[in-house]
Amino acid sequence: MKALVTVMPKTGxxxxxxxxxxxxxxxxxxxxxxxxxxxxxxxxxxxxxDPAKARAAAEEMARKLLANTVIESFSVSLA
Structure with missing residues (x-):
C-alpha cells in the first residue's frame, strides 16, 4: 500500500x-x-x-522522523 506524507511549515x-x-x-x-x-x-x-494500520504507521513515521512537529504540520493520504 502506498502512503503519501505531506509536510508543510506551520502557519506563522x-x-x-x-x-x-x-x-x-x-x-x-x-x-x-x-x-x-x-x-x-x-x-x-x-x-x-490494512488501511487503518498503514495510516497509523505512516503517521508514526511522520511524527518520529519525517516532520519536525514543532514547526511543521503533516497529513497522510493512502493511494
Missing amino acids: VLDPQGKAIGHALAGLGFAGVGEVRAGKVIELELAET
Whole structure:
C-alpha cells in the first residue's frame, strides 16, 4: 500500500523557500500570486494491507522522523 506524507511549515513559521519561489514567479511575470508556502511530499511503499494500520504507521513515521512537529504540520493520504 502506498502512503503519501505531506509536510508543510506551520502557519506563522517563516518560509524563506516559499518567499524565494514567490519572488521568482513575480520576476517571471506571473501576476496575482499571493503567499507561497513550500513543503515536501514523501511517498512510502508499505507492506501493510490494512488501511487503518498503514495510516497509523505512516503517521508514526511522520511524527518520529519525517516532520519536525514543532514547526511543521503533516497529513497522510493512502493511494
